[in-house]
Structure formats: C-alpha cells, structure tokens
Amino acid sequence: MIKISKSKFRQDIQLIRGIAVFAVILFHFDKTIFKYGYLGVDVFFVISGFVISNLIYSQIYKKEFSFKKFFFFRFKRIIPALISYLIFVKLIIYFTVDHQNIVETTKTSLYSLFFLGNIHISRYVDYFTIDTTKNLVVNLWSLSVEEQFYIIFPIVVYFIKKYKLKNQIIIFLFFISLSLFSINNYVYENIEFLKRIFDSYDNYIFYSPITRAWEFLIGVIGMFVIENNLFFKRKKNVEVFGYLTYITLIFLLFTNFNLVNEYFRLLSCCILTTLILIFNFKINFKIKLIKFFLFTGNISYSLYLFHQGILAGLRNHNFYTTENEFQYINLDNFQNIFLVLLIIYLVSFCNFLFIEEKFRKISFFSVSKFKSLFLMIFIFISLSIISLNTNGFDFRHDDLDSFSKNNTNLEFIPGTNYIIQDGSQCINRSTIDNFCNFGIAEKNMFILGDSMISTMVSGFLTNNNLEEYKVYEATKGGCPVLIYNCDFIPGEKRFESLTSIKNSVIIMGGRYQKLIDEGKDKTEISNDLKTTIKLFTKNNNQVLFLANIPEPKINERMYFYKTGKYIVYNYENWTTEYSEFNNIIQKIDLDGLTVIDLGNLFCEETFCDFKSENEYYFLDHVHFTFFGSEIAGKEILKVLNS
Numbered sequence: 001m002i003k004i005s006k007s008k009f010r011q012d013i014q015l016i017r018g019i020a021v022f023a024v025i026l027f028h029f030d031k032t033i034f035k036y037g038y039l040g041v042d043v044f045f046v047i048s049g050f051v052i053s054n055l056i057y058s059q060i061y062k063k064e065f066s067f068k069k070f071f072f073f074r075f076k077r078i079i080p081a082l083i084s085y086l087i088f089v090k091l092i093i094y095f096t097v098d099h100q101n102i103v104e105t106t107k108t109s110l111y112s113l114f115f116l117g118n119i120h121i122s123r124y125v126d127y128f129t130i131d132t133t134k135n136l137v138v139n140l141w142s143l144s145v146e147e148q149f150y151i152i153f154p155i156v157v158y159f160i161k162k163y164k165l166k167n168q169i170i171i172f173l174f175f176i177s178l179s180l181f182s183i184n185n186y187v188y189e190n191i192e193f194l195k196r197i198f199d200s201y202d203n204y205i206f207y208s209p210i211t212r213a214w215e216f217l218i219g220v221i222g223m224f225v226i227e228n229n230l231f232f233k234r235k236k237n238v239e240v241f242g243y244l245t246y247i248t249l250i251f252l253l254f255t256n257f258n259l260v261n262e263y264f265r266l267l268s269c270c271i272l273t274t275l276i277l278i279f280n281f282k283i284n285f286k287i288k289l290i291k292f293f294l295f296t297g298n299i300s301y302s303l304y305l306f307h308q309g310i311l312a313g314l315r316n317h318n319f320y321t322t323e324n325e326f327q328y329i330n331l332d333n334f335q336n337i338f339l340v341l342l343i344i345y346l347v348s349f350c351n352f353l354f355i356e357e358k359f360r361k362i363s364f365f366s367v368s369k370f371k372s373l374f375l376m377i378f379i380f381i382s383l384s385i386i387s388l389n390t391n392g393f394d395f396r397h398d399d400l401d402s403f404s405k406n407n408t409n410l411e412f413i414p415g416t417n418y419i420i421q422d423g424s425q426c427i428n429r430s431t432i433d434n435f436c437n438f439g440i441a442e443k444n445m446f447i448l449g450d451s452m453i454s455t456m457v458s459g460f461l462t463n464n465n466l467e468e469y470k471v472y473e474a475t476k477g478g479c480p481v482l483i484y485n486c487d488f489i490p491g492e493k494r495f496e497s498l499t500s501i502k503n504s505v506i507i508m509g510g511r512y513q514k515l516i517d518e519g520k521d522k523t524e525i526s527n528d529l530k531t532t533i534k535l536f537t538k539n540n541n542q543v544l545f546l547a548n549i550p551e552p553k554i555n556e557r558m559y560f561y562k563t564g565k566y567i568v569y570n571y572e573n574w575t576t577e578y579s580e581f582n583n584i585i586q587k588i589d590l591d592g593l594t595v596i597d598l599g600n601l602f603c604e605e606t607f608c609d610f611k612s613e614n615e616y617y618f619l620d621h622v623h624f625t626f627f628g629s630e631i632a633g634k635e636i637l638k639v640l641n642s
Helices: 011-029 036-059 067-096 099-113 119-120 131-133 140-160 165-182 184-190 192-197 203-207 207-228 239-254 262-279 288-298 300-319 336-359 371-389 457-463 493-498 513-517 521-538 555-564 573-579 579-586 625-641
Strands: 420-421 436-438 444-451 469-475 503-509 544-547 593-596
Touching: 011 239, 011 262, 011 288, 011 336, 036 067, 036 140, 036 207, 036 239, 036 288, 067 099, 067 140, 067 300, 067 336, 067 371, 067 544, 099 119, 119 140, 119 203, 131 300, 140 207, 165 207, 184 192, 184 203, 184 503, 184 513, 203 207, 203 457, 207 262, 262 513, 288 555, 300 336, 336 625, 436 503, 457 625, 503 513, 503 521, 513 579, 521 544, 521 579, 544 625, 573 579, 593 625
Parallel strands: 444 469, 444 503, 503 544, 544 593
Antiparallel strands: 436 469
C-alpha cells in the first residue's frame, strides 16, 4: 500500500487559487487586455487533481476511504454555493435577459446542477465570442468538468490501488498521453459519439473532460512526487526560485506578450502550478499584495461563481439602456470597475461566509442540518419550472405580438421560429440524409445558411404551397456557407453533402458581413465566395443568393421593456455599414446565379422599422419571428417565380 499523508492547510495553494481566479475575473472584465486570464481555470484543474488525489490516497492508506463519505463531502462543498448562485441568476435574468436567453440559461442551470453543464454549453456557446460576456452561466462549464473528474477518479483509484507506486504512476502517465492524444482533430472526426455531444471540434477541445484530464492528472503526479520524494529532494533554500515561479505564472496569466504560443503558455501555466505544489516554496505571506491574493483564494469558489453573473447582468442591462446615461454603467471607467469589483467581492464573501462555511462544517448528513439547502433547491426548481412554462417570462412583453401565428403544419421550438422535425430541430444537421425536408414534389429546393436563414424557412414554406418543390433546410448556426468557413471544408461530411446537390434550386444567405467585421480579408472573402457559388452552379443548380438582410441588432422587445421606447433605425447608416459585403456579392457574375437584394425588406427611404402596428418581425437582434419570415419568404418567391 502506498503511504500518503494528508497535506495540512497550505497557504501557497490558496495563493495560487487567488491568482488564478483573479485572472479569470479580469479576463471576463476585458478579454482583449487580459487575453489569457481564462488559463486560470486550467490552474484550478491542476490544483484539484493534486488536492483530491492527496485526500483520497491518504484516506485509503488510513483505511478510512469510502465512496459515500467522499461524495458527501463533495456534495456539501459544491452544491450549496452553486444553488445559491443559481437562485441569484434567476433574480438577475428576469430584469436583464430576453425570453430565449432565460430559457437557455434555465436549461444550462439544470444541466449544471447534475454536472453536465459543459456538455450543454458546448452545443450553443463558443467561449471566446463576444456573446459569452452577457451569458450568466457560461462559467459553470468548468465546474461540471471538475465534478466529472471527481466522480471518475476515485473509481479508477479504487481499482488500481493494489498496484505499486511505480505502476500506478505509469497508469496515470498513460492516461495523460491518451488525454493529450485526444486533442488531435483525427479523434474528434472519427468518433461519431463525440461529434453528437460537442457542436464543433473547437468546443470539444475546450469543454470536453477527455481533453482536460491531463491537467488534473499532472496534479496527481505532482502529489506522488512530493509525498514520495521522487526524482529529487526538496531544498530548503529555494525562496528566490519560488518568487520567480510565482512571478512567471502571473506574467503568463495577466499579460499578452506573444513570446510563446497559446498552447505552450497553457502547458507552462500547468507545469509552474505543479512546481509550486511540489516545492511548497517559503515566501513572505505578510506582504499586502500576497495577503490580498490569499483572501481571494479563500473565497475563490464563490468569486468564480458570482463574478460572471454580476458582470453579465450589468452588460445585459447596459445593452438595453444605452440612451439613458443615468442607467448606463460604463465598465471602461476605472471608478466603475473598482466599484463593480468591490460588489463582486462583497457578494462573494457573504456567500462564502453564510453558505459555504455553514455547510462545510457539517460532518454528517441529517435532514435538520440540510433543511435550508432543501428549501433553496425547492426555490430554484420552482423558479426553473416557471421560467420554462412561461417561455422565459414572456408575459413581460405584451406591447406587440411575437408568437401567436405559426404554420400549423410545422412543429417549432417553443418561443422561437426554429423548425423541429422527427423530434429534433432542423438547424445544425450535417448531411443530406438527415436534412429536414418538406413536401413531396419532384423538384428539389435547398435553403442554406446560418441561424438567421433557419428562422426564415417557416415563412417561406407558408408562402409556398410545396406543390412545385420539395424543400430541404440545410442550415448551421453561425455558419453562412463559404468554403473553409466552419465545417464547409473539402473532405468534411457537410461539404460533401452540399456539393453533391444537383438539378435543384439553392437559396443561400446569412450574416456574411460579420466575417468582414471580425477581420477576415475582403479579397479572400470575395474569392472564396465565388469559388463556393461555382461549386453549386456547376451541377446545374439555380442559385438565389440573398444579399445582407436588414436586422435590428438589438432585441426590440427587451429595449421597450427596459426603456418604454421603440427604436428608429437610420437606413443610410445601415446601407453604409453593410455596403462592403453587398458590393462583393454584386460584383460576382456567374451563370446560374441570381442575387436578391433584400435591403428594402423592412426599410424605406430614410428609416427601417422592424415591426408593424401589431407585430414584431424579429425575435431578438437578428432572428425572425414568424411574421418577419413570412415577409422575407414572399419577396424571395417573387424573384423565383419571375
């Protein structure tokens, strides 16, 4: 049996936690200034591997380990603070978030409660997009990954505990190798199970516990090294080396200097963290800055939970109150940043003191000791049920109609204009065999594009009696069809499916201007777009390309809810903003291509109006209601029939 003594309380571990969580907070404040602050989460994973392995092995050595005891302690450590935060989120989203985000936030919260938040989040959130700055629960992905490790790791240890130390280390090194190998794109592309779970390769890399396992396990290896004096003996006089290690870690987390690439920076952060854990450097913990990070480390769990909710809540509030200086809170102002940080720390400290500490001190389970937690869980579940059954508190918006009209022959995701077929939504299907299709006509029509185009399909089907065409929806969220964009890449299933379309009408469109706004070269876009269209027209297809469609860029219903005003849009400003891509598509002259200009769809000479007297045309800042999709469908059919 391996002799492991349980580590006593270590200030250096709290110090690292404090540094890591502060880096994450600053990253969520400003992703451009603190570009690599998110690596603080990876530091946490290493620490978790070290601490939990030490706990389990020390209990096994003392013959005190039991799964029941272990999971009880994990439960009381994680769940009370999490439930407290989820109730906090429920209160915030009512006043700051539109109905769709309330529904999605509620689903994510429920998945996170069962430690599956990373799986659910990966299906709709790219962590590094601007959208995550207004997502109140995106931070819960890491909590789910951590808990998945806590569930699997003790089981693995239980089965390998009989082996000698050397053999156990070999086993864990083997798992580390497997985890690192799993990062390879080949693994993701050839295991269908992974592709069904994770929306994209990038999301698989970021959110998967498989690709994260090596971080926890090097913490485990670090624990073996320190407890068994493996490879080297610790020196006492390593203070200078210790300070240099901390400084280097801080440098990597808080600065943007491109001295190393992103992956090397990640690896370096994990190795430096492991070295600190192994050597337990003696440093002066009385230094004021170190005291601050120690305090931060002590409340790091609550800080990690609540900082995202507070920041995202403020950003959502600001998004709909930009015209009111008294309500708008400028997060670029130093005084406001300091004030918000202070609020984050005060709220987190209160949660630490009254929730975390209260339940952490409970040594055994009893109903009386956990009755307050049961009440909190009841409140959260009740609010979640109300959120889902009211379609995200949609009763807040009763000024104009949004959802009362639908094509009765189609099934929709509640509160949206996304079509469902055979029990699952039509958007994001990858091959021609599983694309949603409507009608039984001999001629085929394919509608290609991103989520905006997906919400347009229902209105198109309503206007078209489907006697002439069998209509296929082949859309993918965030992915206007363009070669080398998303998974429209030679060799990929989606690419092969779409380019195999023959003798059909193809309607394609999407938010191509966004690619330019994100920095993609306009000449490259022009060349790639021409290549893409050629791939379709060469197969005797008639291609109808939708030029940029006017969009509100803000959820009008939420704006009205927050301000009591409707927005007047300047048409000239819109045409100027979207002229770059429209100029590109208008210059492409190919046989079989017809460009449909929808610039006047909701606009007149001087202004754009994305509503009628009775109806909203958009669900949010860009996606159609049924009413808006019906108008778009009519315009497209006019061109098609002419």
